[in-house]
Amino acid sequence: MKDPYERYPAEVLDVKKETENTNTYTLRFLDEERQRSFSFIPGQFIIISFPGIGEAMFSISSSTRKTDSFSTTIRKVGRVTSKIHSLRPGDRIWVSGPYGNGWPMKEIEGKDVLIITGGVGLPSPRPVIYYIEENRDDFGFLEILYGTKTPMESIFSWEYERWHKMPRTKLALTVDYVPEGVEWRHNVGVVTTLLDDLVITPRNSAALICGPEIMMHFTVQELLRRGFHEQQLYVSLERRMHCGIAQCGHCQIGPYFVCKDGPVFRYSDIRGLPDCGI
Amino acid sequence: MYMRSGLLPREKLPDLIGKLKREYRVFGPVRKGSEFAFEEIEQGEELCLEYGTTILPPKKLFTPMRETIYKFEGESFSTIEDLIPADKKIAFGIHPCDVASFRFLDRVFLGFRSDPRYLRRRDSFLIFALTCTSVSEECFCLSMGTGPDCNSGYDVLMTALDWKFLLEAGTPEGERILDSLDLEPATEDDFTAKRVLIERLKGQFKRSVETDGLPELCMSSQDHPLWERYGEICLACGQCAMSCPTCFCFDVRDEVDLSLKKGERYRVWDVCLLKEFSQVALGGNFRPERSARLRQFICHNLSYGYYQYSMMKCVGCGRCIRICPVHIDITRIARELREEAIVEKEE
Numbered sequence: 001m002k003d004p005y006e007r008y009p010a011e012v013l014d015v016k017k018e019t020e021n022t023n024t025y026t027l028r029f030l031d032e033e034r035q036r037s038f039s040f041i042p043g044q045f046i047i048i049s050f051p052g053i054g055e056a057m058f059s060i061s062s063s064t065r066k067t068d069s070f071s072t073t074i075r076k077v078g079r080v081t082s083k084i085h086s087l088r089p090g091d092r093i094w095v096s097g098p099y100g101n102g103w104p105m106k107e108i109e110g111k112d113v114l115i116i117t118g119g120v121g122l123p124s125p126r127p128v129i130y131y132i133e134e135n136r137d138d139f140g141f142l143e144i145l146y147g148t149k150t151p152m153e154s155i156f157s158w159e160y161e162r163w164h165k166m167p168r169t170k171l172a173l174t175v176d177y178v179p180e181g182v183e184w185r186h187n188v189g190v191v192t193t194l195l196d197d198l199v200i201t202p203r204n205s206a207a208l209i210c211g212p213e214i215m216m217h218f219t220v221q222e223l224l225r226r227g228f229h230e231q232q233l234y235v236s237l238e239r240r241m242h243c244g245i246a247q248c249g250h251c252q253i254g255p256y257f258v259c260k261d262g263p264v265f266r267y268s269d270i271r272g273l274p275d276c277g278i
Numbered sequence: 279m280y281m282r283s284g285l286l287p288r289e290k291l292p293d294l295i296g297k298l299k300r301e302y303r304v305f306g307p308v309r310k311g312s313e314f315a316f317e318e319i320e321q322g323e324e325l326c327l328e329y330g331t332t333i334l335p336p337k338k339l340f341t342p343m344r345e346t347i348y349k350f351e352g353e354s355f356s357t358i359e360d361l362i363p364a365d366k367k368i369a370f371g372i373h374p375c376d377v378a379s380f381r382f383l384d385r386v387f388l389g390f391r392s393d394p395r396y397l398r399r400r401d402s403f404l405i406f407a408l409t410c411t412s413v414s415e416e417c418f419c420l421s422m423g424t425g426p427d428c429n430s431g432y433d434v435l436m437t438a439l440d441w442k443f444l445l446e447a448g449t450p451e452g453e454r455i456l457d458s459l460d461l462e463p464a465t466e467d468d469f470t471a472k473r474v475l476i477e478r479l480k481g482q483f484k485r486s487v488e489t490d491g492l493p494e495l496c497m498s499s500q501d502h503p504l505w506e507r508y509g510e511i512c513l514a515c516g517q518c519a520m521s522c523p524t525c526f527c528f529d530v531r532d533e534v535d536l537s538l539k540k541g542e543r544y545r546v547w548d549v550c551l552l553k554e555f556s557q558v559a560l561g562g563n564f565r566p567e568r569s570a571r572l573r574q575f576i577c578h579n580l581s582y583g584y585y586q587y588s589m590m591k592c593v594g595c596g597r598c599i600r601i602c603p604v605h606i607d608i609t610r611i612a613r614e615l616r617e618e619a620i621v622e623k624e625e
Contacts (some may be wrong), residue, residue: 003358004391005347051350052534052541076560092353240558242530242545245391246586249527250548250555252578253564254497255585260390274500274573275556275564 004245007049007094008034011071012087018155020065022075022120023085024061027095040064041102042127043236043264046072046176047244048084049094056080057259060098061123063130073123083156099244100263103128108206112140114198116219118147118191118211122155123209124236128192133166142169143200147191147215149176151184170199191215192222202227208264210236213277220267220278230268235278237263237270257260282447285468288437291443292322295457296352298368302404305339306370309333319370327371327438330414331597336376336521337383339369340399346528346587347395349542353362362398370406371436374425375417375595377407379523381431385587388524396501404451407432410476413482416596418609419488424593426479429508439471485599485609487580489590499615501572508611509569512551518598518606519549519575523566524583525557550574560616 014026029035040060049055056078062071076085087093103125113132113272132139144163148154152221154173155253162170172194174187187194191211200207209216216235223233239251239258250260254273269275286294298304304319307329312456314329316336334343380400387396390502410419410426419425428435433452437444444464447453520527527550534541548555549571556565575598583591592608599607 001392001394001397003394005393005395009353051355051543052532052538055530081559158302189375212285238558239564240556245393247386247391247393247526247528248530248548249550250529252550252574252582254577255582257586272500274577276572277564 004096005167005243007047007055007096010093010095012089012091012093014071014089015087018073018157019075019153021085022073022153022155024071024073024155025084025087025093026062026069026071027093028070029095035069036067038067038070038098040098040127042096042105042131043102043124044100045244046095046097046126047072047099048072048080049096050080050083051094053083054080055094055242057099057244059124059236061126063134064127065130065134070273071127075118075120094166097244099259101261103236103264104206104266105131107137108208110140110204112143112200112203112205114143114145114200114205114207116145116191116207116209116211118215119149119153120155121211121215121236124144124210126156129163129206136167138166140204141200142166143198144164144169144171145174145191146171147174147193147194147211150179151175151182152179172197176238190218192218195219195226196224198226202232204228205235206232208234208236213238216278230271231266233267234264235267235270237265237276239263282453282456284445284456284459285464286443286445286459286461288438288443290353291327295319295322295325295370297459298370298455301366303365303550304370305336305367305369306406314493318371325371327408327409327436330369330412331373331416331595331600333597333601334521335379335595335597336372337379337504337523337526339367339403340380340383341387341396341528343524344546345395346545347543347545349540351540358398362395364398364402366404367402368404368406371408372405372432373408373410373595374428375419375422375593376523377405377428377431377592378422378424379421379595380405380584382524382587382589382591383526385561385589389587395501395508404433404455405431407435407448409435409437409476410437410479413484414596414600415478415601417483417594418485418487419594420480420483422491422592422594423489427476427505428507437472437475439468439475442468444468444472485596485607487594487609487612488616489580492615493581493584495615496577498617500577502615504611504614505569505573509567509572512568512572512606513604514551514553514568514571515603516549516551517601517603519551520547521597521601521607522579523576523593523595523597524579525549539550549580572606576608579608580612 010028016024058072061073178184179254242248246257387393407428432448435446528545579592
């Protein structure tokens with residue numbers, strides 16, 4: 001019988017610095033067969049584990065098409081992430097997954113796709129961006145709104161130029177404030193201030209939203225005000241999790257387990273649920 | 279339907295335990311001060327079947343309070359077989375509400391994904407259920423449909439009738455055991471006596487929960503003022519969830535020895551009443567208020583669990599009512615949600 005609590009050894013292939021405290025780690029399972037058969041849906045997550053230290057959940061941030069490795073983008077905030085930040089290429093790591101439902105890729109096919117994210121919320125929908133790039137004809141307009149506190153906290157900034165050049169694609173960036181001496185040619189203000197210049201309309205579109213709960217709350221409210229329907233808004237939730245398989249109980253919101261029924265929810269399914277600030 | 283049944287004189291109970299112990303380890307209710315607890319039975323005499331309820335529910339037999347997920351040494355990990363003995367055991371004298379709790383726990387640990395730890399423990403146990411012979415102050419199993427009689431989930435069902443136990447098999451394994459006991463045959467009178475006992479008990483319940491439409495009612499009552507009111511009283515001690523037979527939440531922790539190479543990852547019961555339960559990185563917390571945490575416990579029992587597993591999480595054992603230091607009563611909350619005026623019965 002398969003043990004869902006088993007973690008599998010993987011190797012760190014590459015560490016890419018995104019910001020002062022956030023890196024992207026490219027990983028590969030040591031077992032070739034496991035690596036070959038590892039497939040995921042954009043928005044799903046993995047558990048990274050270190051015996052003796054602990055484990056935590058992270059979005060997969062690489063392309064679903066890549067089969068020889070996968071990556072995850074991690075901000076240093078606690079014990080497990082500090083351990084991860086001490087890793088170098090060649091180091092050992094334990095991984096299991098993927099977990100969760102992921103973004104509704106089939107449902108958004110043929111539609112305009114609006115991605116609104118903040119801070120380290122971008123890794124979750126990033127595989128969606130890859131997917132649309134790789135299957136460009138299957139989707140309508142792609143519009144990405146990304147906000148961070150300062151310009152220095154933007155992740156994947158080395159990709160923005162490519163995103164800009166993708167056909168039928170718009171990338172809009174914003175920061176809460178610009179520290180003195182820093183150059184910034186984009187918007188200043190919270191991410192919802194970008195909505196005034198929105199290209200995508202409520203007609204035949206879907207919005208994928210991922211960021212701090214308060215940011216998702218205001219984004220959803222703004223979109224509803226602009227005529228979007230609750231059914232076309234999707235949010236990815238963060239909760240404390242220990243198992244990824246609806247057993248530890250920590251991630252429950254009303255009748256849902258975020259790890260199993262989420263992390264992506266249609267807004268209309270979670271609106272008004274207890275202990276959910278969206 | 280397994281028809282095998284028989285009668286065991288009460289004074290033969292220690293003999294029965296002795297016989298069972300040749301093949302099985304036996305766990306059952308024993309006296310602990312003024313309370314009762316499920317413990318391993320060494321001598322048949324330790325067993326105390328005239329118990330109301332136990333402090334901790336029998337879930338501890340299948341999902342212990344602290345359980346090793348695996349041990350590690352360097353890069354080698356232990357297996358399930360190393361960790362969990364599969365020796366044959368009997369959970370003896372389990373009341374119907376607790377038997378029902380196993381059905382819920384099975385759905386949690388063997389439903390979406392099967393946890394081999396739980397499965398191995400669960401499979402190692404036979405269940406000897408015990409029909410209730412009295413109704414405690416806090417019991418409300420009747421209204422939850424889980425008692426005071428037991429219709430499934432047991433290998434052997436025991437019912438105490440005057441000088442004897444009526445034993446009924448519920449599985450082939452139970453039949454095999456009854457066959458090996460050389461029991462006096464039960465008559466129609468014995469089954470009638472059992473029915474009479476159950477009917478008598480049904481009239482003795484002081485507490486009940488109206489379950490009809492309750493899951494929906496809880497969902498639509500998230501902003502009911504009673505949560506604030508009870509949140510003010512609740513000590514957030516978590517004893518209700520610890521003593522709940524269907525509360526399954528756990529925390530996962532790592533422990534290493536001084537070499538930092540050898541250690542174990544273990545899970546330990548955790549309860550939603552504690553503030554840390556919903557804490558995430560950087561101190562964010564999705565249920566900082568006691569009222570929200572109490573609501574989670576109550577609504578999981580009376581509502582969310584039903585949506586998750588198609589059966590009520592609450593089995594009506596009354597342990598949370600018994601143990602609450604500030605007398606928060608889940609049946610009363612359920613009633614208040616229906617906005618019924620509470621009139622305290624003068625005893």
